[in-house]
Amino acid sequence: MCLAVPMKVMELKADGTGVCELENIRYDVDISLIENVQLEDFLIVHAGFAIEKLDVAEANQRLQLFKELAETYSDGQLD
Amino acid sequence: MGVTKKVVIEPVTRVEGHGKVTILLDEKGQVTRARLHIVEFRGFERFIQGRPFWEVPVTVQRLCGICPVSHHLAAAKAMDVIVGADKLTPTAEKMRRLMHYGQTYQSHVLHFFHLVSPDLLFGFDADPAVRNIIGVIKKYPELAVQGVMMRKFGQEVIKVTAGKKIHGTGAIPGGINKNLSIAERDFLLKDIDQQIEWSRGALKIAKDYTIEHLEELSGFGSFDSNHLSLIRADGALDLYDGGIRMIDSEGNKVIDHFNNQNYSDIIAEEVRDWSYMKFPFIKDLGVDKGWYRVGPLSRINTADFIDTPEAELARQEFKAVTSGKPNNITMAYHWARMIEVLHSAEKMKELLLDDDLQGEDLVVKGERRSEGVGIIEAPRGTLFHHYKVNEDDQVTMCNLIVSTTSNNVPMNLAVEGVAKKYLSGTEITEGLLNRVEVAIRAYDPCLSCATHALGKMPLTVSVVDHCGQIVDKKST
Incomplete structure (x- = not known):
């Protein structure tokens, strides 16, 4: 299973890409598949392509879920 | 919740690190083995324990990266059994099927157009600066637009069938919680013939490429194997439900129409010390002979026929290449995948x-x-979800076998085949790196996840001599 951690849009560029942030690390992401991406939107990214835009409520639900997931996950297996 | 909470040490991002490949040499410098190490997330089974069972189809959809709808539906199907829904209403089953075909369609399209087409259109040795989706957009703009529009259509289908996730709509234990309105239906119907037309075009690209390069591809990370999938009672390809069928590399049926509720009677999983990912196998055949491939190639191989006319003709053409025997060519996954795109559009x-x-x-x-x-x-x-639930409606046990896990041995063998053929001496060339990436990509593994660079599969390949010393190491 791979994980769909929402990434936050921090920067939009003229060439159709954006810079997204996850756990304080920034990544270049192709956002051409998603319409009307705005700064601070939350995106699901696959292999460098944004594939889904989440509304704020949904993104928060998911981030909470990932927080709980991390809390129940013991060390040693995420390595 | 019946689980112990512990302090987080590793960030979730580390789950999605580089795929690592180790190529092992003997004293003479010949490749003896190659290993693909995929860091797989295995925490869901424990995480979900203690949660109400009816929540699972939505929770799993929120967590899963590439195929949320598949996990959503697999979990919902398991919960159907829990609530005693042995036969869904026609509306519920057909809405779920529509959702599933929409998901399959958009997932296959994204993989083919955005990740695979650069390899096929420009060749494995093309400069990586060109061999990407930007290169496709520049040289084949119409094709790139089609890819975007086809994916969008699949997403629209998911949207009208699964609804907004925040309200937990879509499949629920025992059925579905919305039908398709006339307006939604008409909105999709106006585009469907165009989608079928574009699917034909994508299929033609994959088919022509495979036939044109048949000799090369037959020796490219290909090997005989078992193939496993669900199969409909009449032997038709069925992506949503069926019994378990497994054929061997000659097409003999080893397992057929096996009741999928009893999968754990025939499938076991082995843990190996060098891999985070488990290795599933058929118990009766043992670890060495009981592994199998899953996915589009296996499904087209196991099916007796496809119940939509154009995809069935395409299946017959596919089978003719191997004189009716199973096709064991790793790169034929792409052709099989596009047959399923056309089938999904027809369905x-x-x-x-x-x-x-x-x-x-x-x-x-x-x-x-x-x-x-x-x-x-x-x-x-094939994606397996298995749950036990107590009287308070809490999940007490969960076991998943995801498709990338089933393809673990096959991906290792594909990499090994490529290493044996293309490693010259001990130096990892750009050509070898590209080919390792192409062979793994044929399986469309989950490892190409969130944080990876545009269309790239992040791989680190190491060559290790017989003394255990790393003699070369390169990354994509």
Whole structure:
């Protein structure tokens, strides 16, 4: 299973890409598949392509879920 | 919740690190083995324990990266068993199927157009600066637009069938919680013929490429194997439900129409010390002979026929290449995948024209059970969800076998085949790196996840001599 951690849009560029942030690390992401991406939107990214835009409520639900997931996950297996 | 909470040490991002490949040499410098190390997330099974069972289909959809709809439906199918819903209403089953074909369609399209087409259109040795989606957009702009529009259509289908996730709509234990309105139906119907036309075009690209390069591809990370999938009672390809069938490399049926609720009677999983990912195998055949491939190639190999006319013709052409025997060419996954794209488009049209989608009877229930299995043919292959539930409706046990795990041995063998053929001396060339990436990509593994660079599969390849010393190491 791979994980769909929402990434936050921090920067939009003229060439159709954006810079997204996850756990304080920034990544270049192709956002051409998603319409009307705005700064601070939350995106699901696959292999460098944004594939889904989440509304704020949904993104928060998911981030909470990932927080709980991390809390129940013991060390040693995420390595 | 019945689980111990512990302090987080590793960030979730580390789950999605580089795929690592180790190529092992003997004293003479010949490749003896290659290993693909994929860091797989295995925490879900424990995380979900203690949660209410009816919440699982939505929770799993929120967590899963590439195939949320497949996990959603597999979990829902398992929960159908728990609530005693042995036969869904026609509206519920057809809505779920429409959702599933939409998901398969958009997933296959994204993989083919955005990740694979650069390899096929420009060749494995093309400069990586060109061999990417930007290169495709520049040289084949119409094709790139088609890819975007086809994916968008699949997303629209998911949107109208699964609804907004925040409200937990979509499949629920025992059925579905919305039907398809006439307006939604007409919105999709106006585009469906165009989608079928574009699917034909994508299929032609994959087919022509495979036939044109047949000799080269036959020796490219290919090997004989078992193939496993669900199969409909009459032997037809069925992506949503069926019994388990496994054929060997000659096409003999080793397992057929096996009740999928009893999958754990025939499938076991082995843990190996060098891999985070488990290795599933058929118990009766043992670890060495019981491994199998899953996914589009296996499904087209195991099916006796496809129940939509154009995809069936395409299947016959596919089978003719190997004189009716199973096709064991790793790169033929792409051709098989595009047959499924056309099949999904045909099925979506068939369903959209079916009045049952406007039915009002959405949920059934029966005698409550404490255990349920849900198996579905996800885009990447057979996906197993298995749950036990207590009297308080809490999940007490969960086991998943995801398709990338089933393809673990096959991906290792594909990499080994490529290493044996293309490693010259001990130096990792750009050509070898590219080919390792191309061979793994044929399986469309889950490892190409969130944080990776545009269209790239992040791989680190190491060559290790017989003394255990790393003699070369390069990354994509």
